[in-house]
Amino acid sequence: xxxxxxxxxxxxxxxxxxxxxxxxxxxxxxxxxxxxxxxxxxxxxxxxxxxxxxxxxxxxxxxxxxxxxxxxxxxxxxxxxxxxxxxxxxxxxxxxxxxxxxxxxxxxxxxxxxxxxxxxxxxxxxxxxxxxxxxxxxxxxxxxxxxxxxxxxxxxxxxxxxxxxxxxxxxxxxxxxxxxxxxxxxxxxxxxxxxxxxxxxxxxxxxxxxxxxxxxxxxx
Amino acid sequence: xxxxxxxxxxxxxxxxxxxxxxxxxxxxxxxxxxxxxxxxxxxxxxxxxxxxxxxxxxxxxxxxxxxxxxxxxxxxxxxxxxxxxxxxxxxxxxxxxxxxxxxxxxxxxxxxxxxxxxxxxxxxxxxxxxxxxxxxxxxxxxxxxxxxxxxxxxxxxxxxxxxxxxxxxxxxxxxxxxxxxxxxxxxxxxxxxxxxxxxxxxxxxxxxxxxxxxxxxxxxxxxxxxxxxxxxxx
Numbered sequence: 001x002x003x004x005x006x007x008x009x010x011x012x013x014x015x016x017x018x019x020x021x022x023x024x025x026x027x028x029x030x031x032x033x034x035x036x037x038x039x040x041x042x043x044x045x046x047x048x049x050x051x052x053x054x055x056x057x058x059x060x061x062x063x064x065x066x067x068x069x070x071x072x073x074x075x076x077x078x079x080x081x082x083x084x085x086x087x088x089x090x091x092x093x094x095x096x097x098x099x100x101x102x103x104x105x106x107x108x109x110x111x112x113x114x115x116x117x118x119x120x121x122x123x124x125x126x127x128x129x130x131x132x133x134x135x136x137x138x139x140x141x142x143x144x145x146x147x148x149x150x151x152x153x154x155x156x157x158x159x160x161x162x163x164x165x166x167x168x169x170x171x172x173x174x175x176x177x178x179x180x181x182x183x184x185x186x187x188x189x190x191x192x193x194x195x196x197x198x199x200x201x202x203x204x205x206x207x208x209x210x211x212x213x214x215x216x217x218x219x220x
Numbered sequence: 221x222x223x224x225x226x227x228x229x230x231x232x233x234x235x236x237x238x239x240x241x242x243x244x245x246x247x248x249x250x251x252x253x254x255x256x257x258x259x260x261x262x263x264x265x266x267x268x269x270x271x272x273x274x275x276x277x278x279x280x281x282x283x284x285x286x287x288x289x290x291x292x293x294x295x296x297x298x299x300x301x302x303x304x305x306x307x308x309x310x311x312x313x314x315x316x317x318x319x320x321x322x323x324x325x326x327x328x329x330x331x332x333x334x335x336x337x338x339x340x341x342x343x344x345x346x347x348x349x350x351x352x353x354x355x356x357x358x359x360x361x362x363x364x365x366x367x368x369x370x371x372x373x374x375x376x377x378x379x380x381x382x383x384x385x386x387x388x389x390x391x392x393x394x395x396x397x398x399x400x401x402x403x404x405x406x407x408x409x410x411x412x413x414x415x416x417x418x419x420x421x422x423x424x425x426x427x428x429x430x431x432x433x434x435x436x437x438x439x440x441x442x443x444x445x446x447x448x449x450x451x452x453x454x
Contacts, residue, residue, distance in 0.1 A: 055384035073293075093298060094287055100294035105276065150275035 008033035011053065011061040013040045014214035017111055017174035018072040019060040023209035024170045025079050028086045037216035073107055076167060088167040098161050102148065102168035106175050110144035138183045145179065148172070149190050156192055159199060173200040177210060228253035231273065231281040233260045234448035237408035238292040239280040243443035244404045245299050248306045257450035296401055308401040372417050379413065382406070383424050390426055393433060407434040411444060 010026065010033045012019035026033050038044045038059050045057040054061045054070040061068065062075045064082070069075050080088045089096050152168075155161050160168040176197045179185035187194045200206040211217055230246065230253045232239035246253050258264045258279050265277040274281045274290040282289045282298070289295050300308045391397040394406055410431045413419040421428045434440045445451055 056381040097289040097294040097298050100297055101291035104291045104293045147276040
């Protein structure tokens with residue numbers, strides 16, 4: 001089967017939860033894309049080629065013809081505007097706001113800390129002890145999850161903000177996955193998030209976006 | 221002068237840069253609001269009353285009649301849709317109307333830069349806030365002298381990133397010659413970086429220039445921490 005030139009290109013790393021959000025978004029909107037791996041462990045995000053695309057050196061980056069967009073939040077909003085099928089934001093203003101709030105909490109208050117754990121880890125490892133890194137990240141992730149559990153209590157339905165999948169779910173799913181698989185988060189404390197995680201496990205658009213399923217994931 | 225019931229209420233803390241963003245937004249849109257202070261240093265965000273408003277315990281929170289919105293990004297987007305005067309997102313040649321939101325127009329090209337720098341700005345300042353908790357950790361486990369340099373180092377990295385991102389887009393302001401959402405997120409962050417973290421601004425000529433530009437705008441200046449009703453008296 002000839003590989004057609006796909007208009008959309010996604011620079012992604014298999015384990016990056018920020019990239020995972022966009023992989024889910026593209027799946028939900030039924031958008032085909034060319035997956036271009038950036039090996040963060042080997043520092044490929046710092047290469048001159050990648051820096052031309054995104055001087056900040058982060059994944060994901062979406063290329064859509066002449067448009068180059070970085071940052072998962074910005075990419076979500078772009079996709080939402082350019083490809084309105086399967087809307088990522090509901091029309092009700094209050095529910096919209098909750099979705100944006102969840103995305104913001106994950107983006108700003110949780111994910112950077114797990115990223116920071118890598119930076120901090122080396123620091124803590126050197127200055128304190130190698131055993132402290134995971135507990136520190138786990139503590140902060142669990143704090144974030146506690147906040148989300150409270151926030152969503154009065155809004156969740158089958159999914160985070162009702163009975164349809166919206167932006168909040170895109171941000172939650174990769175974060176919960178990472179929390180469980182990488183940081184030993186104790187999900188017993190988060191019954192709502194646990195239930196949502198089960199719901200996401202039932203959706204192919206989410207499952208196909210998960211780290212282990214990506215072309216650049218290490219073979220089993 | 222009789223105190224009229226103001227429809228909009230903002231729960232805010234004078235020093236909170238997230239609250240500052242919304243104070244700027246409200247000023248730009250010419251929206252009057254009732255300022256309700258939440259003393260974060262005294263833990264008022266954990267009171268049962270405030271937790272009813274925002275179980276996450278963060279400021280700012282905007283109350284608009286029945287609508288209750290937390291998180292500065294979500295509040296910005298809400299204000300943008302409900303009060304379209306002085307748009308916070310730019311329009312461009314490819315303006316599109318989306319049918320699910322009557323009356324809204326969506327913009328593409330420059331929106332992405334606004335969203336990108338807002339998102340980066342937001343994430344960076346949050347990281348900076350969490351650095352506070354890490355600072356305490358370092359203080360406890362390593363030494364009190366390690367914390368400020370460490371925080372400063374990481375904030376400067378963030379500023380370096382934004383300096384690069386905006387290089388090809390800035391005009392008089394962050395993304396052109398008009399004030400947009402990116403400026404709302406940058407201004408409080410620059411203010412905090414300079415005043416609280418002793419960031420070396422000589423390394424950031426573009427951000428320095430933007431900071432000067434924000435200093436000229438009353439809507440920005442009136443939103444700054446020192447000007448708020450709950451700021452400590454001089």
